[in-house]
Each structure stands twice: as structure tokens, then as C-alpha cells.
Amino acid sequence: MTKQFLLNLMLTFVWVALTGDLSFVNFWFGFALGFFILYIKEKNDGDVKYFVRVPKILGFLLFFIYEMIKANLQVAYDLVTPKFFMQPGIVKYPLSAQNEFEITMLSNIISLTPGTLILDVSADKKVLYIHVMYLKDKEKFIRRTKEKIENRLLEILR
Incomplete structure (x- = not known):
């Protein structure tokens, strides 16, 4: 490749x-x-692995840029309005990523999105602790992150 x-x-x-x-x-x-x-x-x-992976990388980059813009607008809106809409929380996120490189890439992508911050990785590397600024439903956040970010990222990396 x-x-x-x-x-x-x-x-x-x-x-x-x-x-x-x-x-x-x-x-x-x-x-x-x-x-x-x-x-x-x-x-x-x-x-043909390269020819399958490149479109997935481009699609993931476009998706990530969209998510980053959306999160930036949400944080900016919250800052300029007098009422705060924040509902902070910490999520215990189960990892599908197996090696340190996959975990690091996933952690960086999650942390780059405004409103989220990686706090810690468990010692057995099975759980990621994430601070989320706008957490309405933990299960929905976990499911959405798993489907939209982690699974796409692992398809590219593996």
C-alpha cells in the first residue's frame, strides 16, 4: 500500500x-x-487495498471536518448566549481498538473535537474515560462515537 x-x-x-x-x-x-x-x-x-482505503480516508476527513465545525458552532453559541446549555459528564467508553496506535489515534480524534476531552485509558486498555461538555444521553454518545468515529477509523487503520 x-x-x-x-x-x-x-x-x-x-x-x-x-x-x-x-x-x-x-x-x-x-x-x-x-x-x-x-x-x-x-x-x-x-x-486493491490502497484503492479501497483512500476513499475511506477522504470520507472520514470530510466527516471529521463537519463534526468539528458543528461542535465549534455549538460551543460558540453556548459562549455568546447568556444561558449555558452545558451538561458535562464523564463517559466510560468501551474500546474496540486493540493496540496503542489505534487507541492513540482514536483519543486524538476525540480530543480534537471541541467539547470532548480524553481523561484516561484504563490499565488493561479496554476502557477510555471521556469528559463530554454536552452529554444528554451516555448510551447515545457511546453508540454514536462507536459507529461514526471508532469503526470508521479502525476500517482505515486495519
């Missing part, structure tokens, strides 16, 4: 060099063009 990514980057830079335009749009167009070329070349070889 690393080989395909490096080839894709190389094709992207070749595209940028040939067009002579190092703009954001041209770079991403070159990346998409290189991705398509590599997909055509590699689809008969059976090693």
Missing part, C-alpha cells in the same frame, strides 16, 4: 511539473488522476 501511495504522489508531482501550476486544485486533480491511472494499472494484480 505504501508503494501505491508513493507512486500516486510521484504521478501527482509529475502532473504539477508538466502543467506548471502548483495550486491546491491542480495538486488534487493530479492526485485524483494518478489515483485513477494506478487503479487501472493495479486492478488486475489483485492488490
Whole structure:
């Protein structure tokens, strides 16, 4: 998979060099063009893991940006209004992530979202303790985090 990514980057830079335009749009167009070329070349070889993972990564990034904007707006609204809507709480979140890298990535993504903060990881690495600023329903928060963030992240990492 690393080989395909490096080839894709190389094709992207070749595209940028040939067009002579190092703009954001041209770079991403070159990346998409290189991705398509590599997909055509590699689809008969059976090693299509890269071509499944890249769209999932892009989808996850778009989802995360949407969630971050939504959480920022919620916190900003709460700050500018006279009444506080906060309902803080601590959640004991059961982990599906198995190794330290997966736990670290999940913890970082959860902590980057405004209104949430990782407090601790249990000694057996089975539970994550999360402080949530707007906690209305613990089970809904756990289910939503499991489905929307952790499962998507683990699909990308594994």
C-alpha cells in the first residue's frame, strides 16, 4: 500500500511539473488522476487495498471536518448566549481498538473535537474515560462515537 501511495504522489508531482501550476486544485486533480491511472494499472494484480482505503480516508476527513465545525458552532453559541446549555459528564467508553496506535489515534480524534476531552485509558486498555461538555444521553454518545468515529477509523487503520 505504501508503494501505491508513493507512486500516486510521484504521478501527482509529475502532473504539477508538466502543467506548471502548483495550486491546491491542480495538486488534487493530479492526485485524483494518478489515483485513477494506478487503479487501472493495479486492478488486475489483485492488490486493491490502497484503492479501497483512500476513499475511506477522504470520507472520514470530510466527516471529521463537519463534526468539528458543528461542535465549534455549538460551543460558540453556548459562549455568546447568556444561558449555558452545558451538561458535562464523564463517559466510560468501551474500546474496540486493540493496540496503542489505534487507541492513540482514536483519543486524538476525540480530543480534537471541541467539547470532548480524553481523561484516561484504563490499565488493561479496554476502557477510555471521556469528559463530554454536552452529554444528554451516555448510551447515545457511546453508540454514536462507536459507529461514526471508532469503526470508521479502525476500517482505515486495519
